[in-house]
Amino acid sequence: MKHLIFYIFVILSIAACSHVKPEAKPEVKPVEKPVIVTPLVTPSSETMVKLTPENYPQFELGDYNSLKEAINRDLKYLNHQAKSSQKKSFNYGKDVYSAGEIKESLIEFLALMELFQDDNAGFNNEIKKRFIVYRSTGSDGVGRTLFTGYYVPEINGSLKKNEVYRYPVYTTPKDLIPIDLGLFSDKFKGKTILARYTSGKILPYYTNEEIFDGALDEKGLELFWVDDRLKLFFMQIQGSGVIKLEDGSEINLGYAGSNGHIYKGIGKYFIDKGYITTEEMSMQSIISYLKQHPEELDNALFYNPSYVFFKKTNEIAFGSLGVQLVSMRSIATDQKIFPKAALAYIQTSKPLCNEKGEITGWCKFSQFVLNQDTGGAIKGKGRVDIFWGTGDYAEIAAGNLKNMGELYFLIKK
Secondary structure, rough: OOOOOOOOHHHHOOOOOOOOOOOOOOOOOOOOOOOOOOOOOOOOOOOOOOHHHHHOOOOOOOHHHHHHHHHHHHHHHHHHHHHHOOOOOEEEEEEEEHHHHHHHHHHHHHHHHHHHHOOOHHHHHHHHEEEEEEOOOEEHHHHHHHHEEEOOOEEEEOOOOOOOEEEEEEEOOOOOEEEEEOOOOHHHOOEEEEEEEEEEEEEEOOHHHHHHHHHHHOOOOOOEEEEOOHHHHHHHHHHOOEEEOOOOOEEEEEEEEEOOOOOOOHHHHHHOOOOOOOOOOOOOHHHHHHHHHHHHHHHHHHOOOOOOEEEEOOOOOOOOOOOOOOOOEEEEEEOOOOOOOOOEEEEEEEEEOOOOOOOEEEEEEEEEEEEOOOOOOOOOOOEEEEEEEOHHHHHHHHOOOOOEEEEEEEEEO
8 A cells, every 4th residue: 555554653652353242341441462472582683584383373264255355366466476577586584486486375375275264273284284484583583573553544525615524635736746866866766756846946845734724725636625634634644545425425545645755653743742651652542632632733733744645546445566455464564574465474462342442452363464565664574564444443453553463474385
């Protein structure tokens, strides 16, 4: 997803676990997150290390249909790569594989899924026989990986501006110019900036604050008008969203570009000001604080100079591979380090919620996933962003997840 991944939750900070039963106490108390990480015996500076079969985790398939759908979408990307004249290689630590080998791995894995849907022990035995498993060494060299989340926000909107719907959703301006710096010097090869040309000068494009103050007014760039400025800001961070119109219809929006300014997570603003502690930090805590202190809204949002533009899309939530993401089956990683389209397995925790949307606890979350996305803020071997989809639970999980866990990659022997 060409989005600015929700790094806010790093700094700020279905099968979903079932809601607690109605008779459970609604009072929210501090709850401890389960300890997931089992450190590697030998620390390593490598990106990932190959495990011996006796050290493989106990894999769980979970929902068959969602995993099958994610794999099939992955295969579309790999089919294209396998046929491409420019063959790409995919690094698993020190080992290198081709797109064809990853494709064969997914096809074999699908066959095992079909055969052992109701036999987890048999499934794990076959994985040991047929697959190599690598584990990320994480941020500390012994496997600790920080998991955060992102989702697709939903926001009320209108085709016309009025007193309720007064915040514009812009599409990409025509005067936003990409400049290839590599044309000027080899040392800038691969570097691009976004700018505008005015009065004979090349200037940085308008900032978030300048755009809010009217820099793009009367240019015909408004796709919609929405009723919640803060929700629009978070939709920009996510890079996609759903506009719910007054007549009940819904329009999907996808990422169309940015103003080229470096993204700054506003969580740091609240922490530096002492408004919210690092431990309390989440999207929900930011929203709650700003509702109680609306005078801080401008200062907080303008702290981030980046601004995202949108376009209408038939589908929603496409990853960097060009395939549509699947809730809780797609992850974003640093794809300069980890292999694109690879089959992976994650172990971390996720929230339990009551009917009011309050987090009442955390449970273990183990899942096969596909590495289908990336983001400018997801850097290094100790970071994973989980795509949670849409809806209330997705917003809660993405907004509060900043948990440690383990990341594994699988490929056919």
